[in-house]
Amino acid sequence: MTDELVRVLVVDDHPVWRSGVRNDLESSGKAEVVGEAEDGGDAIELAREVMPEVVLMDLQLPRVSGVDATRAIVEDSPHVKVLVLSASAEEADVLEAVKAGASGYLLKSSSSQEMVDAVLRVRSGEPVFTASLAGLVLSEFRRIAGKDPTEPALTPRENDVLKLVAKGYTYREIGEKLFISTKTVQNHVQNILTKLQLKKRYELMRYAIQKGLDRAPE
Amino acid sequence: MTSAQQPPLLARARHRDESRSLVTGALIFRWVWLLWMAGLAAADNDALARASLAWASIGAAALWTVWLTVSRRTWNRGVMAFDIALCVWLVLASGLVIEEGQIVMGRPFFATGYPLSAPLLWGAVWGPLTGAGSALVLAVAHLLSRPVNGIPLSELSPAQVQNVTGAMLNYLVAGIAVGLVARLLRRSSEAVRRANEETLMEREVAARLAERQALARAIHDSVLQSLALINKKSRELAASGSIDPAEVARLAEIAGKQEGELRSLILREPEAPPTGRASLRDALEVIARETSGIKVNVSATGPIWLQRHVVDELQAATRQALENVVEHAGATATTVFAEEDDDHVSITVRDDGVGFDYDEARLQADGKVGVLTSMKGRAVDLGGTMSLKSEPGKGTEVEFRIPKTGGS
Numbered sequence: 251m252t253d254e255l256v257r258v259l260v261v262d263d264h265p266v267w268r269s270g271v272r273n274d275l276e277s278s279g280k281a282e283v284v285g286e287a288e289d290g291g292d293a294i295e296l297a298r299e300v301m302p303e304v305v306l307m308d309l310q311l312p313r314v315s316g317v318d319a320t321r322a323i324v325e326d327s328p329h330v331k332v333l334v335l336s337a338s339a340e341e342a343d344v345l346e347a348v349k350a351g352a353s354g355y356l357l358k359s360s361s362s363q364e365m366v367d368a369v370l371r372v373r374s375g376e377p378v379f380t381a382s383l384a385g386l387v388l389s390e391f392r393r394i395a396g397k398d399p400t401e402p403a404l405t406p407r408e409n410d411v412l413k414l415v416a417k418g419y420t421y422r423e424i425g426e427k428l429f430i431s432t433k434t435v436q437n438h439v440q441n442i443l444t445k446l447q448l449k450k451r452y453e454l455m456r457y458a459i460q461k462g463l464d465r466a467p468e
Numbered sequence: 469m470t471s472a473q474q475p476p477l478l479a480r481a482r483h484r485d486e487s488r489s490l491v492t493g494a495l496i497f498r499w500v501w502l503l504w505m506a507g508l509a510a511a512d513n514d515a516l517a518r519a520s521l522a523w524a525s526i527g528a529a530a531l532w533t534v535w536l537t538v539s540r541r542t543w544n545r546g547v548m549a550f551d552i553a554l555c556v557w558l559v560l561a562s563g564l565v566i567e568e569g570q571i572v573m574g575r576p577f578f579a580t581g582y583p584l585s586a587p588l589l590w591g592a593v594w595g596p597l598t599g600a601g602s603a604l605v606l607a608v609a610h611l612l613s614r615p616v617n618g619i620p621l622s623e624l625s626p627a628q629v630q631n632v633t634g635a636m637l638n639y640l641v642a643g644i645a646v647g648l649v650a651r652l653l654r655r656s657s658e659a660v661r662r663a664n665e666e667t668l669m670e671r672e673v674a675a676r677l678a679e680r681q682a683l684a685r686a687i688h689d690s691v692l693q694s695l696a697l698i699n700k701k702s703r704e705l706a707a708s709g710s711i712d713p714a715e716v717a718r719l720a721e722i723a724g725k726q727e728g729e730l731r732s733l734i735l736r737e738p739e740a741p742p743t744g745r746a747s748l749r750d751a752l753e754v755i756a757r758e759t760s761g762i763k764v765n766v767s768a769t770g771p772i773w774l775q776r777h778v779v780d781e782l783q784a785a786t787r788q789a790l791e792n793v794v795e796h797a798g799a800t801a802t803t804v805f806a807e808e809d810d811d812h813v814s815i816t817v818r819d820d821g822v823g824f825d826y827d828e829a830r831l832q833a834d835g836k837v838g839v840l841t842s843m844k845g846r847a848v849d850l851g852g853t854m855s856l857k858s859e860p861g862k863g864t865e866v867e868f869r870i871p872k873t874g875g876s
Contacts, residue, residue: 418802
């Protein structure tokens with residue numbers, strides 16, 4: 251861990267919420283807010299200008315949505331981690347954001363301590379998963395596996411890990427249960443996320459091939 | 469918005485009806501005068517100076533009247549000009565048809581009232597100015613019919629002048645009066661249309677207001693009450709100087725519960741359940757909200773549609789498990805995970821509390837097995853099982869697993 255403050259960009263359309271998050275992050279002494287955006291479009295621009303390490307992203311934004319902004323930011327600068335901070339009723343959007351490249355998801359009702367932890371974990375490359383997101387991801391993979399066996403599927407071990415995350419176990423507890431290291435658990439979770447993102451890319455690619463978009467114009 | 473577009477269309481239809489009835493009236497008068505003109509000409513046939521011209525004119529008027537009657541949708545200013553020209557001709561032709569110098573000698577006038585129908589009709593269609601204009605043209609023609617009949621204007625007797633003037637005034641009065649009535653009708657139907665529109669708008673506003681009131685009631689009943697309570701309690705806490713963590717936690721709990729309720733009121737799109745089914749995830753989320761004293765996360769692999777009584781039983785079993793956690797586990801968080809595969813549904817209630825040595829025989833001996841038996845009974849009644857995994861210091865995991873019966 252470096253002693254330097256984590257550079258955070260806060261994206262939310264509610265000024266009160268932004269200032270609350272800023273307060274929580276800065277009083278922790280571990281992070282500094284280098285920018286605030288109230289819309290996805292502003293977020294994409296600011297992400298280029300202020301060079302944040304972590305973007306705390308709300309999903310319900312005016313004009314450009316949080317999902318679209320996440321996709322653009324991750325494509326623009328892959329080293330920037332996007333942590334979605336969202337309300338529970340938007341879980342379908344959360345799944346889309348994760349497919350678009352978000353590294354984690356946190357409920358808005360989480361405590362300040364949990365938020366700061368999540369920012370630090372995401373910065374160090376650890377995916378931040380909640381139990382409910384794990385449930386959604388699990389069902390997403392089952393849905394796809396039932397339809398098309400050629401698409402990226404979960405290995406049995408990844409399936410076990412994801413199930414335990416969905417049951418609320420921490421990575422450490424999962425490691426103990428499965429007799430593997432916490433780091434290995436994290437890798438499994440990262441691989442699951444990557445497959446989800448790959449699947450999205452795979453879908454786009456297949457769509458392009460179907461529509462003949464891969465061929466050069468005659 | 470369709471509701472905003474509909475009223476003008478309806479009102480316009482009614483408005484057209486009203487002016488149509490006036491126009492229909494003018495057409496009926498025209499037919500009456502046509503027949504009167506033809507009847508008079510037939511009765512006086514022998515006395516006519518130019519009978520063939522008279523019948524040709526009557527025939528033309530008859531054809532024109534038929535055409536007007538069937539073609540009312542296509543009328544334009546050209547049609548009006550032709551009609552006025554025809555009526556002018558009929559008026560002037562009177563001077564030729566009737567024996568020279570005889571036009572005002574107490575004999576019936578050849579054209580009779582037929583030309584009067586022109587200002588009536590066009591006044592009805594285009595208003596008082598058009599009515600007056602066409603009346604003026606015909607009044608002048610009426611005046612000129614005297615010279616055509618061989619009576620110079622300068623030789624008209626006072627009685628004849630009176631007669632001609634009266635006829636001219638008749639034209640003007642008819643054209644202007646009908647025009648005014650038509651305009652009045654049009655304006656009043658316009659007013660009716662506007663009133664209709666306003667009523668509809670008011671009704672729409674009222675509906676929106678009612679909707680807002682219903683929402684406001686729902687918010688008032690729970691959210692506002694809770695906010696007021698939080699406001700009051702936190703002031704009291706601030707004033708008391710010593711902060712009681714339990715009190716603060718209770719406030720946070722109230723706020724959290726309201727946040728959830730407000731969210732479900734506003735955000736959650738209703739998923740249409742298959743008939744007779746209920747969503748297990750929704751049922752679990754309800755218990756999660758209702759459980760106080762601990763934070764409950766719910767995760768699920770979808771809405772999981774099951775028969776309502778199955779959902780009720782599983783909900784009851786899960787509630788018992790959560791009550792157990794709150795009472796005994798000393799946990800900070802608990803997660804309820806519902807999973808559905810091809811032929812089974814399972815619910816896991818997992819806490820990070822103190823855990824215990826699970827030894828069913830010993831629990832039985834100690835008489836502490838009541839709740840567990842009840843929970844297990846619910847699972848077994850549904851043809852399933854309950855399993856329990858626990859270790860001191862490592863939390864507890866309870867799993868209900870039941871077969872999906874009666875198809876998906």
